[in-house]
Amino acid sequence: xxxxxxxxxxxxxxxxxxxxxxxxxxxxxxxxxxxxxxxxxxxxxxxxxxxxxxxxxxxxxxxxxxxxxxxxxxxxxxxxxxxxxxxxxxxxxxxxxxxxxxxxxxxxxxxxxxxxxxxxxxxxxxxxxxxxxxxxxxxxxxxxxxxxxxxxxxxxxxxxxxxxxxxxxxxxxxxxxxxxxxxxxxxxxxxxxxxxxxxxxxxxxxxxxxxxxxxxxxxxxxxxxxxxxxxxxxxxxxxxxx
Amino acid sequence: xxxxxxxxxxxxxxxxxxxxxxxxxxxxxxxxxxxxxxxxxxxxxxxxxxxxxxxxxxxxxxxxxxxxxxxxxxxxxxxxxxxxxxxxxxxxxxxxxxxxxxxxxxxxxxxxxxxxxxxxxxxxxxxxxxxxxxxxxxxxxxxxxxxxxxxxxxxxxxxxxxxxxxxxxxxxxxxxxxxxxxxxxxxxxxxxxxxxxxxxxxxxxxxxxxxxxxxxxxxxxxxxxxxxxxxxxxxxxxxxxxxxxxxxxxxxx
Numbered sequence: 001x002x003x004x005x006x007x008x009x010x011x012x013x014x015x016x017x018x019x020x021x022x023x024x025x026x027x028x029x030x031x032x033x034x035x036x037x038x039x040x041x042x043x044x045x046x047x048x049x050x051x052x053x054x055x056x057x058x059x060x061x062x063x064x065x066x067x068x069x070x071x072x073x074x075x076x077x078x079x080x081x082x083x084x085x086x087x088x089x090x091x092x093x094x095x096x097x098x099x100x101x102x103x104x105x106x107x108x109x110x111x112x113x114x115x116x117x118x119x120x121x122x123x124x125x126x127x128x129x130x131x132x133x134x135x136x137x138x139x140x141x142x143x144x145x146x147x148x149x150x151x152x153x154x155x156x157x158x159x160x161x162x163x164x165x166x167x168x169x170x171x172x173x174x175x176x177x178x179x180x181x182x183x184x185x186x187x188x189x190x191x192x193x194x195x196x197x198x199x200x201x202x203x204x205x206x207x208x209x210x211x212x213x214x215x216x217x218x219x220x221x222x223x224x225x226x227x228x229x230x231x232x233x234x235x236x237x238x239x240x241x242x
Numbered sequence: 243x244x245x246x247x248x249x250x251x252x253x254x255x256x257x258x259x260x261x262x263x264x265x266x267x268x269x270x271x272x273x274x275x276x277x278x279x280x281x282x283x284x285x286x287x288x289x290x291x292x293x294x295x296x297x298x299x300x301x302x303x304x305x306x307x308x309x310x311x312x313x314x315x316x317x318x319x320x321x322x323x324x325x326x327x328x329x330x331x332x333x334x335x336x337x338x339x340x341x342x343x344x345x346x347x348x349x350x351x352x353x354x355x356x357x358x359x360x361x362x363x364x365x366x367x368x369x370x371x372x373x374x375x376x377x378x379x380x381x382x383x384x385x386x387x388x389x390x391x392x393x394x395x396x397x398x399x400x401x402x403x404x405x406x407x408x409x410x411x412x413x414x415x416x417x418x419x420x421x422x423x424x425x426x427x428x429x430x431x432x433x434x435x436x437x438x439x440x441x442x443x444x445x446x447x448x449x450x451x452x453x454x455x456x457x458x459x460x461x462x463x464x465x466x467x468x469x470x471x472x473x474x475x476x477x478x479x480x481x482x483x484x485x486x487x488x489x490x491x492x493x494x495x
Contacts, residue, residue: 048371050368070270070376074376078374082368084365084369088366090361090369091366101373102373105277
C-alpha cells in the first residue's frame with residue numbers, strides 16, 4: 001500500500017503540495033487528475049524518493065520513503081516501475097538495452113532470462129521486433145510503449161504512470177489506455193496514473209482523486225466522480241472554461 | 243553594497259558546500275564496482291582513444307614552434323644543443339599537460355556537460371534512479387576515473403610527439419644534429435620531469451571530468467540550460483587547470 005501522509009512540498013516561494021493525504025490500496029489503479037502545475041508529477045516523484053517532502057511523509061509498504069538510506073531506497077525502487085511523461089528512454093541505447101538495463105541491476109537474472117523478459121515485455125506492448133532500434137527511430141506513441149515495457153519488464157509491484165497519454169493522438173491514447181489495463185490484468189500490479197485526460201482516467205482507473213491547490217479535493221470511484229456535485233471537480237471533468 | 247558582498251559570500255560558501263557534497267557522494271559510490279566497471283571502459287575509450295588525434299595535432303605543432311623559438315632565442319648566446327633541453331623540459335613540465343588539458347577541457351568537459359545535461363533535462367537521470375541505479379555510480383565515477391587514468395596516457399603521447407617534432411624541426415630547419423639534440427634533451431633531465439607532468443595531467447583529467455559531471459547534472463531548463471552548462475563546464479575547467487598548474491608548481495617544484 002502507498003500512503004501520502006500530510007505531505008507538504010514547496011519549490012522556493014511556490015507551495016506545490018500543501019497537506020496531501022491519500023491512500024492507494026494494493027492491486028487498485030488510482031488516477032490522480034488535476035490542472036497543469038498542481039503537483040501531480042511532484043506527488044508521483046515522492047513515491048520513489050526522487051523528491052523529499054518538506055514535511056509529512058510517503059509510506060510504501062509500511063516504510064517511510066524519506067527515512068530510507070541508499071540501500072533501502074534501492075530496494076524500494078526495485079519494486080516500482082516508473083513510466084515518464086516523455087518516456088525518458090536512454091537515447092544512446094537500443095530499445096532492448098533500455099529494457100535490459102533495469103534487469104541487469106537485479107543481478108539474479110542470467111543473460112538468457114533477461115533476453116526473454118525483454119522479448120516478453122515488448123510483446124505485451126505490441127512492439128516485438130523493435131529490439132535493435134534506437135529511441136530516435138521511434139514515434140512518440142512507440143516511445144511511450146517502450147517506456148511502459150521498460151517498467152513491465154521489471155515485474156514490479158507498483159507502476160507509476162506520469163501523463164502516459166499526453167501529446168498523443170486519440171487512437172494512440174486509446175492504445176496506451178488498453179495497455180495499462182492489460183498490464184494490470186496480466187501482472188496484478190498496483191497502479192498510480194497521473195493525467196488530465198479524462199477519457200483515459202475513466203478507462204484505466206478504479207478510483208479517481210482530484211488534486212487541487214496542493215490537496216485532494218475529492219476521491220472516489222469513477223461513478224462517484226462522474227456524478228460529483230463539487231463545482232471544482234465538475235468543471236474539471238467537463239472541461240468547462242468557467 | 244554590504245548586502246551584495248554578503249550575498250556573494252553566501253553564494254560562494256554554498257557553492258563550496260555543493261562541490262564537497264558532490265565529491266563525497268562520488269567517493270561513497272566508488273565501492274559499487276559492479277555498476278561503474280562496464281561504463282568506465284566505455285568512457286576510457288571515449289576520453290582516451292578518441293582524444294588522441296586532437297591532442298597529438300596540438301603537441302606536434304607545439305614541438306615545432308618550441309624548437310624554432312628556442313633557436314631564435316639562443317642563437318649567438320647559448321649553445322644550440324640547448325634547443326633539445328628547452329623542447330624536452332617545456333613539453334614535459336608545462337606545455338604538454340597544460341595545452342592538452344585546455345584542449346581537452348573543450349572536447350571532453352563540454353561533451354560531458356552536454357550529454358549529462360541533456361540526460362538531466364529529459365528525465366533520463368531520474369529514470370536511472372527509478373531503475374535503482376545511483377547516478378554517481380553509473381555516470382560520475384566512470385567518467386572521473388576514466389579522465390584521471392587516461393589523461394596521463396594521452397599527455398605522455400603528446401609529450402613524446404612534441405619532442406619528436408621538435409627534434410625533426412631541429413634536424414631539418416636548424417641544422418642541429420641528432421646527437422646534439424639528444425645531448426640537450428638529456429642535459430638537465432630528471433625523473434621528476436616525467437612524473438610531475440603526468441601527475442599534473444591526472445589532476446587535470448580528474449578536474450575536467452568532475453566539473454563536466456557536476457555542471458551537467460545540475461542543468462535546469464531545456465536546450466538553453468544545456469548550452470549554458472556546456473559553456474560553464476569549459477570556462478570552469480580552463481580556469482581550474484590554470485590555477486592547478488600554478489598550485490602544483492608552487493607546491494612541487
